Amino acid sequence: MDFLKLTQLRHSVRSYATQPVEPEKLNYILECARLAPSAVNKQPWKFLVVQSEEGRKNICRCYAREWLAEAPLYIVVCAAESEAWTRRFDGKNHADIDAAIATEHICLAAAEQGLGSCWVCNFDPALMQELFRFEPGTHPVAIIPIGYPNEKEQPEAKRKPASDIVTYL
Ligand SMILES: Cc1cc2nc3c(=O)[nH]c(=O)nc-3n(C[C@H](O)[C@H](O)[C@H](O)COP(=O)(O)O)c2cc1C
Numbered sequence: 001m002d003f004l005k006l007t008q009l010r011h012s013v014r015s016y017a018t019q020p021v022e023p024e025k026l027n028y029i030l031e032c033a034r035l036a037p038s039a040v041n042k043q044p045w046k047f048l049v050v051q052s053e054e055g056r057k058n059i060c061r062c063y064a065r066e067w068l069a070e071a072p073l074y075i076v077v078c079a080a081e082s083e084a085w086t087r088r089f090d091g092k093n094h095a096d097i098d099a100a101i102a103t104e105h106i107c108l109a110a111a112e113q114g115l116g117s118c119w120v121c122n123f124d125p126a127l128m129q130e131l132f133r134f135e136p137g138t139h140p141v142a143i144i145p146i147g148y149p150n151e152k153e154q155p156e157a158k159r160k161p162a163s164d165i166v167t168y169l
Pocket of ligand 1: 010013118121123157
């Protein structure tokens with residue numbers, strides 16, 4: 001599959017089948033995340049794979065949506081700001097940027113494997129911390145549900161035209 005096709009295929013899936021995700025596919029996705037680029041190659045990320053009944057329930061307490069509960073597994077992508085590169089000019093910490101790149105690798109890899117995913121950032125961060133106890137200096141950036149899509153058809157991608165967003169100098 002060429003890259004344009006893959007980016008067209010990837011979309012936010014908000015309906016999942018009960019079919020479990022094969023461990024080989026999960027490993028493939030995690031490997032694609034591991035190979036993501038990061039500022040000064042600091043790799044300031046952690047990936048929490050949530051598959052247990054209790055863990056899945058806790059995820060859904062932090063972002064209570066019926067469709068989210070359908071997913072058989074979640075990857076919580078965490079940024080380790082204490083390990084990340086910081087730009088000396090203004091002190092900008094790049095952990096969230098690095099974690100976001102790895103997150104999109106996950107979503108694209110899932111799509112390539114015939115799986116659906118969805119970025120979820122609108123979770124309750126305090127409740128996440130209480131339930132999952134992330135290491136100090138580390139915070140969750142996104143919850144990514146992963147599973148086989150249960151959709152009749154892929155929704156149309158709504159995007160701004162290139163003329164609105166691209167400038168040539
Ligand atoms: C940083 C980020 C945060 C997002 N958070 C949520 C979320 O909390 N809940 C949700 O349903 N979708 C969330 N989305 C999905 C977006 O709504 C979706 O990517 C956008 O509408 C474009 O649609 P598409 O992914 O189908 O192409 C998020 C996407 C990004 C990139």
